[in-house]
Amino acid sequence: MIHAFEYRGTYLVLDVESGAVHEVDKPSYDVISAVERGNAVNALPYSHSLIQEIMDEIEELRKEGVFDSPAPKAPYADASFSPIKSMCLNVAHDCNLRCAYCFAETGEFHGGRMLMPIETAKAALDMLVQRSGTRYHLEVDLFGGEPLMNWEVVKGIVAYGRELEQKHNKHINFTITTNGLALDDEKIDYINREMFNVVISIDGRREVHDALRVTPNRKGSYDTIVPKAQKLVSLRGDGEHYIRGTYTADNLDFTEDVKALHELGFEQISIEPVVLKPDEPHAINDSNVDRAIEEYDTLLDYVLDQKKEGKPFNFFHFHVDLDNAPCLAKRALGCGAGVEYVAVAPNGEVYPCHQFVGDKDFLLGNVLEKDENGDVPLREDIRQRFASCNIFTKEKCSKCWAKYFCSGGCAANAHKLNGSITEPPDVSCKLLKKRTEIAIGMATVKERE
Amino acid sequence: MKHIKNIQKPCIRKGENTACGECQASCQSACKTSCTVANQKCVKTAK
Numbered sequence: 001m002i003h004a005f006e007y008r009g010t011y012l013v014l015d016v017e018s019g020a021v022h023e024v025d026k027p028s029y030d031v032i033s034a035v036e037r038g039n040a041v042n043a044l045p046y047s048h049s050l051i052q053e054i055m056d057e058i059e060e061l062r063k064e065g066v067f068d069s070p071a072p073k074a075p076y077a078d079a080s081f082s083p084i085k086s087m088c089l090n091v092a093h094d095c096n097l098r099c100a101y102c103f104a105e106t107g108e109f110h111g112g113r114m115l116m117p118i119e120t121a122k123a124a125l126d127m128l129v130q131r132s133g134t135r136y137h138l139e140v141d142l143f144g145g146e147p148l149m150n151w152e153v154v155k156g157i158v159a160y161g162r163e164l165e166q167k168h169n170k171h172i173n174f175t176i177t178t179n180g181l182a183l184d185d186e187k188i189d190y191i192n193r194e195m196f197n198v199v200i201s202i203d204g205r206r207e208v209h210d211a212l213r214v215t216p217n218r219k220g221s222y223d224t225i226v227p228k229a230q231k232l233v234s235l236r237g238d239g240e241h242y243i244r245g246t247y248t249a250d251n252l253d254f255t256e257d258v259k260a261l262h263e264l265g266f267e268q269i270s271i272e273p274v275v276l277k278p279d280e281p282h283a284i285n286d287s288n289v290d291r292a293i294e295e296y297d298t299l300l301d302y303v304l305d306q307k308k309e310g311k312p313f314n315f316f317h318f319h320v321d322l323d324n325a326p327c328l329a330k331r332a333l334g335c336g337a338g339v340e341y342v343a344v345a346p347n348g349e350v351y352p353c354h355q356f357v358g359d360k361d362f363l364l365g366n367v368l369e370k371d372e373n374g375d376v377p378l379r380e381d382i383r384q385r386f387a388s389c390n391i392f393t394k395e396k397c398s399k400c401w402a403k404y405f406c407s408g409g410c411a412a413n414a415h416k417l418n419g420s421i422t423e424p425p426d427v428s429c430k431l432l433k434k435r436t437e438i439a440i441g442m443a444t445v446k447e448r449e
Numbered sequence: 450m451k452h453i454k455n456i457q458k459p460c461i462r463k464g465e466n467t468a469c470g471e472c473q474a475s476c477q478s479a480c481k482t483s484c485t486v487a488n489q490k491c492v493k494t495a496k
Binding site for chain 2: 012013015017018019020021022023024025027028053054057058060061065066069072075083085086135136137139173316317319320321322323324325326327328329330331334335336337340341353404405406407410432435436439443444445
């Protein structure tokens, strides 16, 4: 399988199964595009000899295994043998904001407001370490709701994690995802010292942010959050962090939101499409997805202009590292939800990921309920469903050129929008493909820009 | 070649069936939705 596309006037061809990228001239692009679509090349306005020259070059690359190369063998995926290495701890099913697009019912997660007790958190970490096998690097994301609403437990979790590291020869990367509203000097200092990564949610322009990210009394939160986020980032130095925003149907000119964040001094930015059912307010759907796709070209212009002006920044979705890229198994399994990644609710319930929390159809177990051996039994049948759900088994993904870049997309979004973890939503796929073309273009044509 | 120039070597099959699993879970990397696995690094080769 191959995929031909244009990146700012340069014609590129991706050999899907190997990841090789070729730059081609316009006649070759037309010939290859015709072949990709199953059209006759003889109908193209080029001489027979020119077409033959191009076909000969294609044949040479084919023999080298970098053009229309065969698919690799699918990695074997069995959840029962897979360690768990990553855990999302929903330390607070409560939030101090009431964002209109919140997937977690503004913090309730279908189960009412609750903070995670420290004993539950410790039991969760025990399960993570016990099920991590030989994995040295483990990850714990402190999530919510809003995790800063359960601050003492956050600190207790990190302290307990450090004990477990020593005892079991593990290294735990703690991360935190926060709306920033409750940040203060003590929390900023602690987060910058203890957290491997921090994600702060800001949607961009003040009016865009304040339209949807409001307090319980419907006031905007931008003016409170931005100075705190700036302070945290300025004190963080080179430490990993992201300012993460959500765009909706209401701000399809989201380049302006990226600009707004960049002008505030942020250099690690991720703005992502909201995930809502097509008929919900603010949804990206078939009627507006093409406008969103167009906007990524505008955003690319801005990213490259800023680079030229000596003010570069990283837009998360325009980055791929082709030289140090993940291995095939990682690309096949994707996020690892339900297999190597799980989420734990404040009441101890374990789910395949944070987006499934509260959906009893996906309840894997409870960290507080142990068997006679002291282990936490998990529903291995559900874990195996997730292990079996990969780019080699999903029909739509197996035929898609972008499969090794998105790894089949988000199972939770597929379930939410299409009712099945194996059927990625078309809108998400379209946006992902556009971002991937740009990312490949930036990675391979960068020396001229 | 006159018409086609390779500008990126193959990268997909790297580590085929030798996954160490030490890399960061993709959804944890920076965001909690619509992650792109390929924008992550292999912890071994990136060192």
